[in-house]
Amino acid sequence: MSDLTMSYVCGTSDVPLCYETIGTALANTAAAFPDGEALVVVHQNIRWNWAEFDARVTDLAAGLLALGLNPGDRIGIWSPNRVEWVLTQFATARAGLILVNINPAYRTYELDHALKLSGCRALILAPTFKTSNYVDMLLELAPEFAGADVAKDGTRSAALPDLEFVITLGRDSQGGMLGFDGVAAGADDAARARLAAIAPDLRPDDPINIQFTSGTTGTPKGATLTHNNILNNGLFVGRIMGFTDADRLCIPVPLYHCFGMVLSVLACMTHGATMVFPSEAFEPRAVLQAVQDEKCTALHGVPTMFITELALPDFSSFDLSTLRTGIMAGAPCPIETMRAVIAQMNMREVTICYGMTETSPVSFQTRADVDIETRTSTVGTIHPFVEVRIVDENDRVVPVGTVGELHTRGYCVMSGYWNDPARTADAIDPAGWMRTGDLGVLDAQGRCRIVGRSKDMIVRGGENIYPVEVENFLMTHPGILDVAIFGVPDAKFGEAVCAWIRRAADDEGAGLTEAGVLAWCEGRIAHYKIPRRIRFVEELPMTVTGKVQKFMMRQAEEDGAVA
Structure with a gap:
């Protein structure tokens, strides 16, 4: 692909879209791999072939x-x-x-x-x-x-x-x-x-x-998806991970969400790979035990899941040598966490996916053969048969390297919000573009970097601050386990940067203070990006899928509900 000049990409593939129903696709997999192991449900003692x-x-x-x-x-x-x-x-x-x-x-x-x-x-x-x-x-x-x-x-x-x-x-x-x-x-x-x-x-x-939809803001809407939407998304997610019928995927993410239902289950079904469920809900030790016992080649999870697994005191006692790939998605992936997953969990081909429920969900994914910098700083390149454009406030496509709102079009876009034509029209324009509400930037090679939600962007004294950038920087501190950055009202600058921080469970974390955080920032990031309000918390409020609910933190700050 020649270098881009404008922020538009369209995915191609040597494999066509699969135009059939999910029931037919399952029957085809069962016919191709009748004796292959379809699923293992550890907590129910179930093991069935296709x-x-x-x-x-x-x-x-x-x-x-x-x-x-x-x-x-x-x-x-x-x-x-x-x-x-x-x-x-x-x-x-x-x-x-x-x-x-x-x-x-x-x-x-x-x-x-x-x-x-x-x-x-x-x-x-x-x-x-x-x-x-x-x-x-x-x-x-x-x-x-x-x-x-x-x-x-x-x-x-x-x-x-x-x-x-x-x-x-x-x-x-x-x-x-x-x-x-x-x-x-x-x-x-x-x-x-x-x-x-x-x-x-x-x-x-x-x-x-x-x-x-996760309901991080407003009343949840019912994204309506077709066979064609989710079957093909699962197919291409699996292809990019290099799945075959020899792969075994550990699935600790919830099935009610696109991550579990599409990226995990349908990716396995379309390739004859084995689904392994370690527990009813996420339990870090059960995950590592299942990977070891079932010799899993792949593992899925949101960043907080991987963070928790890596933090187990006896993490090094588990044999994870069979792992090679997987997905970290559902929320922005801290760079240091990604590096640790590759180095300590043997997931040398781990991928990052980006998308949303309304787009079935994946539109960008990193490939296994890209360099470590690309896999830790971007969400990869466009998925097959998907279009993406980055636009300004007037829906004009911006030059590469320019931040704008990401729009998606193609087979993956939902048919609409169930029984809600008004909100469907707000989300999908007459040309079929899904307005994601995410801020992104494309480089000349078509790689995408997500810098935040349009509603999450902090404007401090005329300076635009993208929370993900500050979060990634703070995650380089050895005493910080997790962090969320968001804006709070400020009389002088309009908004101020606020940080909620989870300390690491070691000496570095125990000794971390507000002064220590500020000293870490000084001279390393621009002064206007340095948090002016810092809270140390035990947990960050999240949805079940691991999305940080910043609106709750912002409300707590405004209400004075945190000490």
Whole structure:
């Protein structure tokens, strides 16, 4: 590729897009690798090959149709990482149902919003997890499901009138709820015949999934994705990692999010690679144990996951020699953390991905053969069949090397926000460009660097400050484990730079003071970028996917809620 002059790139590939449904793609993988290991769920003691997995998916898909569900109906899943989640992901796709991903961290208000917005006819939920009792929370909204046999007598909830079927993970039904295992067992000949009859009418462009945006600001929106969107994104993510049927991926990221569902699960399925789930939710020791025991070749995670794994006191006792690749994504990747992952975890081909839920999600990814500087300072180059432009405030493409808002177009862009045409029109322009809200800059070789969110940029006395730049610098201090930079109101300069810092769990961290941080900055970064307000905290407020919720920190500072 010749050097760029303007900030526009378009990805190409010698492999075409895969224009088929997810159900068909799974059947093809099972036919190609019937005896290959499809998934290992450590905490449930499950180990299935692709032929077994495909058969179980068919059973569940037919069982869901036997309940009376129809293609296009929405079915929610509210659960941590379990084998039932993966089965449901593929069974709904095979039956033409639209899977609604519900964050396991949601509580009643958020659950109510998700179910009402999507109009779910069915909900699959874990009974409990840790301190969360999902059944009790649902019954708080819809008490009718406590005793009535809702599926048979037609009882509806006044609060959730669309909801007809509640399915709890496990074998037995309770009250008005069905047991998950019983649904698959109910796949009779008529349901199987109906499933076979439905298949020819399913289209790759059909909506198949609703994923709610993380809600770091505002009410979560339901990004509506098609087979074509997520199947191809998983395919090319896997290709860039060099996946084959010999690879084994450890998946500690949540399935409800694009990272787990697409970058992990669909990347494996499209290449016949093995999915390894170490635990229901992230547990750093369980991750390293699974990598060692299952001889994983790849590992996924958000930066905070890798930071926590590396910080385990007995980290060096685990054999991670089989690792070669993986993905660090979901949040800006601190440069020093990336270097440690390559050097200490043997992930010499680790990649960084950039994208958003609304773009299925990946649009940029680093390649395995690029130099260490590129892999630690950029999010790589454009994905196949994806276009990106960097524009100014008037949507004019800017020259390379100029910061602007990143727009994305191509097969990966969602069909829209479910039942929300106004916000869809705000997000996608008439030419099909998705406005990401992220600030980025392209170099002449087409490599992209993300400098922050347009709303996160700090303007101090006319100077533009990009938080990621300051965060990356501070992460070079040996006593800093993690840091978040954001702006707070300032009477003189308009905004001031504020830093929330997690100290490292060693002598360097224990002795770190505000004066020490300022001394580290002095003479190394421009004076206007040096934090004027510093807080040492035990944790940073985050979403389940590891995105730092800076609006919460900013609000706490403005309210005086931090000492």
